Amino acid sequence: MVFFTKLGGLWIAFQNRIWRDRSGMGTVEIIIIIAVLVTLALIFRSFIMDLAESIFDKIQEKTNSAISDL
Numbered sequence: 001m002v003f004f005t006k007l008g009g010l011w012i013a014f015q016n017r018i019w020r021d022r023s024g025m026g027t028v029e030i031i032i033i034i035a036v037l038v039t040l041a042l043i044f045r046s047f048i049m050d051l052a053e054s055i056f057d058k059i060q061e062k063t064n065s066a067i068s069d070l
């Protein structure tokens with residue numbers, strides 16, 4: 001019975017340490033933000049790729065017209 005009482009005390013001490021220790025909260029928040037951004041990027045992947053392709057096409061057109069004007 002002493003073993004279970006001691007184990008219960010260790011469990012309570014562990015829980016108190018977890019809830020009071022806030023040093024890792026910044027890391028957890030950053031990981032959650034990165035996970036959300038990656039998920040959004042995967043969901044909107046085709047839209048992002050089409051947008052990037054159209055931007056690069058416009059840049060290429062402007063560059064070609066600027067070079068041909070020289």
